[in-house]
Amino acid sequence: MREDMTRADLRTRKEDVTLQTASTRYVDGDGIRFAYRRVGPENGIPLVLLQHFSGNIDAWDPAVVNGLANERPVIVFDNAGVGRSTGQTPDNVEAMARDAITFITSLGLTQVDLLGFSLGGCVAQQIASVQSGLVRKLILVGTAPRGGEQHLMAVLQAAFSDAGAPDPRLPLFFTSSVNSKSAGLAFLKRTKERIEDRDIESGPAVTGPQARALISWCAALDPEHISLRSISHPTLVVGGGADAMLPANNAYTMFKAMMNAQLVLYPDSGHGAIFQYPEIFVSNALSFLKV
Incomplete structure (x- = not known):
């Protein structure tokens, strides 16, 4: 295992404090060179973020x-x-x-908290199931359990057919209300704040397999919720009340089946609820993560 760092990586936290300015680092593991950024204090249990379908590092909301x-x-x-x-x-x-x-593990970490959004939430569930000791707490956002309800392809087709949308994420992540659309435009602006060293956008080599993974996950029926019931970690389940891609009944199902879960649903919000209410979500998440 090897971590490659440039001179820029040796900057102090004061200079390298935000998602928009953090240098992109790399670590090798099992033949893969992983790209990542790290922000925040040096000490403490790291919170590792697992991204949504088609998303990369720069698709995260800097406000979150x-x-x-x-x-x-x-x-x-x-x-x-x-x-x-x-x-x-x-x-x-x-x-x-x-x-x-x-x-x-290639970063040398022995315990982390996980925040999984959408497809990343499915991955977070799987990690907690198969590598329980690695995880302390889970935050599952806009996601679904194994066998959950999904409308991925229909919603994607509608979003990419929306000629009036400046970005497909606007109809995908937000509702048609004035307030939600306004929040969506603000989110899109924040995701474009980083100018230099932006991440590479996803193409068919990423979106094709990821779509199959999410659809297969939801098609694998688990009526007794055995997978969910195996997760004993403290979990915060978060969703948008009007999520069209992975509907909010998934969040309620996870809350009911998991032995140690809390549930938060945000009003008038779609798949990107945490991007519509970043300040409220951050407050909720930090309160949950405190030891």
């Missing part, structure tokens, strides 16, 4: 990442085949979880 990093070390990364990470994007959640575990 930087807000969490005010109190916690936060690590955002590209899993295998995504962005600047090498390797091939798997077409199943189990392999994605194995790659994520490789990344975490």
Whole structure:
């Protein structure tokens, strides 16, 4: 295992404090070179963020990442085949979880908190199931359990067919209300604040396998919720009340089945609820993560 760092990586935290300014680092594990950024204090249990379908490091909302990093070390990364990470994007959640575990352990970390958004939430569940001791607490956002309800392809088709949307993430992540649209435009602006060393956008080599992984995860029926019931970690389940991609009944199902879960649903919000209410979400998340 080897971590490559440039001179820029040796800057102090004061200079390298935000998602927009943090240098992109790399660590090798199991033949994959993972790209990542780390922000926040040096000490403490790191919060590792697992990204949504098609997303890369720069698709995260700086308001969320930087807000969490005010109190916690936060690590955002590209899993295998995504962005600047090498390797091939798997077409199943189990392999994605194995790659994520490789990344975490390659950094020399023995315990982390996980925040998984959408597809990343499925990966987080799998990690907690197969590598329980590595995880302290879970935050599952806009995601689904194994066998959960999803409308990925229909919602994606509608979003990319919306000629009036400046970015497909606007109809994907937000509702049609004035307030939600306004929050969505503000989110899109924040994601473009980083100018230099931006991550590489995802193409079919990423989106194809990821779509198959999410659809297969939701197609694998688990009526007794055995997978969910196996997760004993303290868990915060978060969703948007009007999520069209992975509906909010998934969040309620997880809350009911998991032995140690809390549930938060945000009003008038879609798949990107935490980006519509970044300050409230950060406050909720930090309160939950405190020991």
